[in-house]
Amino acid sequence: MVRLVPRETKFFELFENMSSNLTKAARLLAETLGDMENVQVRVRQLSDLEHIGDDITHTILTRLNQTFITPFDREDIHKLASSLDDVLDFIHAAGERLVMYKIGVVPPAAAELAHIIIRQTEELAIAVAMLEKHDHVLEHCVEVNRLENEADTVARENIGKLFEREKDPITLIKLKELYEVLETATDKAEDAANVLESVVLKGA
Amino acid sequence: MVRLVPRETKFFELFENMSSNLTKAARLLAETLGDMENVQVRVRQLSDLEHIGDDITHTILTRLNQTFITPFDREDIHKLASSLDDVLDFIHAAGERLVMYKIGVVPPAAAELAHIIIRQTEELAIAVAMLEKHDHVLEHCVEVNRLENEADTVARENIGKLFEREKDPITLIKLKELYEVLETATDKAEDAANVLESVVLKGA
Amino acid sequence: MVRLVPRETKFFELFENMSSNLTKAARLLAETLGDMENVQVRVRQLSDLEHIGDDITHTILTRLNQTFITPFDREDIHKLASSLDDVLDFIHAAGERLVMYKIGVVPPAAAELAHIIIRQTEELAIAVAMLEKHDHVLEHCVEVNRLENEADTVARENIGKLFEREKDPITLIKLKELYEVLETATDKAEDAANVLESVVLKGA
Numbered sequence: 001m002v003r004l005v006p007r008e009t010k011f012f013e014l015f016e017n018m019s020s021n022l023t024k025a026a027r028l029l030a031e032t033l034g035d036m037e038n039v040q041v042r043v044r045q046l047s048d049l050e051h052i053g054d055d056i057t058h059t060i061l062t063r064l065n066q067t068f069i070t071p072f073d074r075e076d077i078h079k080l081a082s083s084l085d086d087v088l089d090f091i092h093a094a095g096e097r098l099v100m101y102k103i104g105v106v107p108p109a110a111a112e113l114a115h116i117i118i119r120q121t122e123e124l125a126i127a128v129a130m131l132e133k134h135d136h137v138l139e140h141c142v143e144v145n146r147l148e149n150e151a152d153t154v155a156r157e158n159i160g161k162l163f164e165r166e167k168d169p170i171t172l173i174k175l176k177e178l179y180e181v182l183e184t185a186t187d188k189a190e191d192a193a194n195v196l197e198s199v200v201l202k203g204a
Numbered sequence: 205m206v207r208l209v210p211r212e213t214k215f216f217e218l219f220e221n222m223s224s225n226l227t228k229a230a231r232l233l234a235e236t237l238g239d240m241e242n243v244q245v246r247v248r249q250l251s252d253l254e255h256i257g258d259d260i261t262h263t264i265l266t267r268l269n270q271t272f273i274t275p276f277d278r279e280d281i282h283k284l285a286s287s288l289d290d291v292l293d294f295i296h297a298a299g300e301r302l303v304m305y306k307i308g309v310v311p312p313a314a315a316e317l318a319h320i321i322i323r324q325t326e327e328l329a330i331a332v333a334m335l336e337k338h339d340h341v342l343e344h345c346v347e348v349n350r351l352e353n354e355a356d357t358v359a360r361e362n363i364g365k366l367f368e369r370e371k372d373p374i375t376l377i378k379l380k381e382l383y384e385v386l387e388t389a390t391d392k393a394e395d396a397a398n399v400l401e402s403v404v405l406k407g408a
Numbered sequence: 409m410v411r412l413v414p415r416e417t418k419f420f421e422l423f424e425n426m427s428s429n430l431t432k433a434a435r436l437l438a439e440t441l442g443d444m445e446n447v448q449v450r451v452r453q454l455s456d457l458e459h460i461g462d463d464i465t466h467t468i469l470t471r472l473n474q475t476f477i478t479p480f481d482r483e484d485i486h487k488l489a490s491s492l493d494d495v496l497d498f499i500h501a502a503g504e505r506l507v508m509y510k511i512g513v514v515p516p517a518a519a520e521l522a523h524i525i526i527r528q529t530e531e532l533a534i535a536v537a538m539l540e541k542h543d544h545v546l547e548h549c550v551e552v553n554r555l556e557n558e559a560d561t562v563a564r565e566n567i568g569k570l571f572e573r574e575k576d577p578i579t580l581i582k583l584k585e586l587y588e589v590l591e592t593a594t595d596k597a598e599d600a601a602n603v604l605e606s607v608v609l610k611g612a
């Protein structure tokens with residue numbers, strides 16, 4: 001049942017599609033957080049992007065199972081697809097929180113976190129595009145990790161402030177979770193960067 | 205130290221035991237959520253089923269470490285055992301929340317989620333039983349994933365309602381977590397289905 | 409690009425450094441929880457230990473990518489480094505909660521959990537030190553798992569009490585999370601013990 005699919009299965013192309021879709025989602029999330037006018041519509045668009053991402057992930061994993069020769073480690077292809085998919089899931093989850101919790105006013109720090117996510121997805125997209133030639137991939141991975149640290153500080157400080165200032169526990173629960181979901185998206189981006197680093201170091 | 209254990213190590217049989225134990229736990233959870241009379245007793249029974257599951261998982265992983273030839277990918281055996289074990293852990297965790305938080309009245313949506321979990325565990329049990337012959341496994345995996353989407357919608361809608369209607373923050377925290385734990389059980393069932401799909405696609 | 413690094417890459421030594429750093433962090437956390445005088449200073453010291461741990465993890469993973477022959481399964485080296493790093497992350501996260509949430513009075517159960525974590529890290533350090541010779545590793549793994557069960561019970565009971573007694577929802581959120589972060593550290597220690605067990609069972 002295993003078919004030998006040539007190396008041309010275009011894993012690199014699929015990963016480029018995936019990361020460009022991811023960047024689009026990150027930008028849409030930042031727009032949504034910056035202007036709450038059409039939240040419902042925009043979150044539906046985020047869901048569409050998430051479905052596109054799911055389809056690409058599924059294609060990568062299915063082809064992986066049917067391919068003997070892969071352009072880099074089988075396990076790393078799996079991990080890279082999963083971690084990029086996770087970033088998208090958490091971007092989408094952040095948008096969903098706005099609707100589910102009817103968050104009307106978004107604190108500036110949430111938009112700030114979304115902008116850090118945009119920069120991470122842009123760095124990931126560059127690193128993925130360079131992966132085949134192994135050129136300069138590492139420096140973009142380092143930048144993704146630096147951005148994760150930055151996001152961590154922003155989230156921690158603002159959750160701290162929230163506990164000082166917000167006296168309504170239900171509002172506090174909502175905003176705390178929004179920050180956490182955004183911060184988790186940056187963790188998943190770091191996971192993806194670590195896989196890319198590992199691929200380059202193995203010199204595959 | 206590695207012993208060559210023949211293919212007859214009965215991984216398939218162990219997985220069938222595991223998934224039938226899992227279905228039992230899912231049914232017990234749904235009963236518990238539907239009738240809060242004997243919660244303490246039932247949650248203790250859930251703990252017993254969880255220990256049985258732990259033992260089967262441990263047997264699978266130990267044998268895996270001592271076996272040269274496995275009926276399907278070593279890594280997939282590990283992932284399948286872990287993800288089925290995770291489903292059971294979250295079923296048990298949902299039951300535990302009832303006791304730990306002294307939840308007296310369970311909202312109907314929690315029972316609805318438990319019924320989705322039952323259907324997932326039944327589908328997983330069928331898929332596992334068919335795994336050796338590779339017959340029709342995929343369609344049951346697709347159904348497990350569809351059920352996960354259904355659970356996701358039920359959970360999201362009901363957490364949204366909870367934030368609209370529940371004015372007591374402490375009750376809100378309890379019920380939100382109950383929904384989340386139930387929804388996570390359905391995610392773990394999806395993970396198990398994805399491993400099964402992968403095993404079939406590899407044509408092992 | 410792959411260099412053949414001899415078996416002497418000293419993975420065992422790196423893991424010993426990692427687990428001794430981990431034990432140090434666990435002790436520092438318990439001190440901090442026991443005496444809230446200099447929380448800020450101590451949490452900064454915890455951050456330093458976390459950075460040291462990150463560096464050792466990074467060294468292990470980088471060398472792993474550049475090494476052909478490893479003293480035990482490549483995948484297990486990766487999992488062991490990651491799970492020990494996770495324990496450290498959650499120890500650090502527990503300390504951070506004290507500062508971020510300005511927790512002034514720590515309930516005794518939190519210190520009790522920290523002491524369980526100390527014992528787990530001591531057992532892990534012994535198991536790691538014995539790993540090369542495979543001597544008595546398993547009994548220390550069993551003890552780490554037993555301690556996880558103990559922590560689970562302590563956390564569950566005390567979260568239950570918290571919901572009974574604490575009427576301020578915001579304080580409840582803070583302390584619940586502190587317990588959960590501590591309990592997750594013990595889960596990650598169990599993950600590390602499971603990898604060690606697996607290495608020994610494979611007889612690598």
